[in-house]
Amino acid sequence: MVQHQYPVSQTGVRSPSRPPKDMEDFRSRKRRRAASDPSRHTSERFAWPEPVLPANLVHDPEFWFDDGSVVLTALNVGFRVYRRILEEHSPFFKDMFRIPQPAHALTVEGCPVVVLVDTPQQLRHMLRVLFPTSGNLRFGKQEAPITMDAVAAVVRLSHKYQMDQLLAQALSALMEFYTDDFHEWIKRDRKTTMTAMPIDAITAISLAHLTSTPSILPLAYFHACCAGSQVLRGCVRDGAWAEPLTYVDLIRVMDGRPSFVHALNKMVCRIFKPETSAACLDSRRCLRVMTARACDMSDYLEMAYGAMFALGVSLCSFAAVHGEVELTTGMRLCDKCRSMLKERELEEKKELWNDIPSIFDMEEPEGWQVE
Structure with missing residues (x-):
């Protein structure tokens, strides 16, 4: 006969640990324990914190229109602009503004507030295209070429906020510079809407992947290989953050450089x-x-x-x-x-x-x- 071993309690008395006769009752008790356990289902109990205004909010000197109807904040900078223009160009903002706001929603000087996670520099580049100011940025004929900082910010934010028309304009400047047209490429002293240094190609490669625009990549890789060891340190954008190449792209650039020189x-x-x-x-x-x-x-x-x-x-x-x-x-x-x-x-x-x-x-x- 097989003798069952039972656990010993603190009093030294053996007590059998048998499963309950009613398995449904057993499962029911497990569910009750799980529901009462404060360490479980944290995702259901977690609530995102309400957005708050920074205590040191400052008005952007370029984009604070006294008759503006909405305030966008990026870090501690506020941009008072026109809701109608944002709705016209962006389904993202249009849908956002349709959501009924609670009574305690954030406001500044009577305007609703939208808290963004973008940098003030990026947002300023995008707003220069959308709103007429003395620093207005245009993707077309102009006296000074557009910088990569401006083009990159507009591409990223217009892609993020679904501004298709604006995205197309910004991409056209990028595609003009990193052209897929051989006859444009060999022109002497050709003029382009955008200007860029070889190291800026890191950003061009990133934007090509983001927007699924492969025609940019061949010349972007070519330009990046001309930047030498700088590609290992990344490309500084708006003087604030360094954008690196992905491992795969870095391998392409470093292996491609000697091959290109040989060719x-x-x-x-x-x-x-x-x-x-x-x-x-x-x-x-x-x-x-x-x-x-x-x-x-x-x-x-x-x-x-x-x-x-x-x-x-x-x-x-x-x-x-x-x-x-x-x-x-x-x-x-x-x-x-x-x-x-x-x-x-x-x-x-x-x-x-x-x-x-x-x-x-x-x-x-x-x-x-x-x-």
Whole structure:
């Protein structure tokens, strides 16, 4: 016979611990214990704290309209603006304003308050597009280019608050700078709505992922690789916070840099190889000029890298070099050879352009290839 072992109580008396005969009663008691246990169901008992105004709330000097109908707060800065404009551009704000407010809702000078978690700098960039002030920001023809700080803030907030029209304008400035149009890219001294430094490409990469805009990525990776070791420290936005690359993007940039340099070296060497046009008018003379120029390859590589690491990165044009008198020989290429070199340069740049997505180990955006 098997002898059951029972637990011993503090008094030393054995007492069997048998399950209750009525299992439903057992489950009922478990439910009652769970409901009475203060450590359980904390998510059901938890209530988010009511938003409060900062004690040191200050009026934004640029966006505090005396006849404004709503106050947006970011940290300790208040922006008194027009509810109607926000509703017109943002379904997010429109739905928010439709919710009935309790009697104790926050107000400032009689205006309802919306507490935002954005920074004052970000919010100010967005409001400059929405409201007419002396510092109004526009995505179009203007005297000074728009900064990446402004474009990034507008993209992020318009995406967050569902301002589709504003998002499209901001993205168009970003897509113009990090273009997917080869012929725009090779233009000398091309003008763009936005200006950016190579390190700003970190933000461009982040915005491309956020908005599902892959056409931005190839040139953004290219620009980022031109920033050197700065990519390890991240990009400072609005002088306040550093935006890093994700691990995957950092690997793409760091591995892509030597690959791009290698491709660029080969491109320049092929452009200046001593080979005359089939229709050359004086092949001996032109071959001497080309051979002499091939000896100056280091100068042409310096030209290429000088353009590559400059602001507004784009490849330089060697077209002017093709037409110059070669200093060593004192001779100039014939018209046929000059035309051939210009065409050769164009074809080599096309090949480099087509290879950029694979250099940075990314999926090629639709329509990237150029014939």
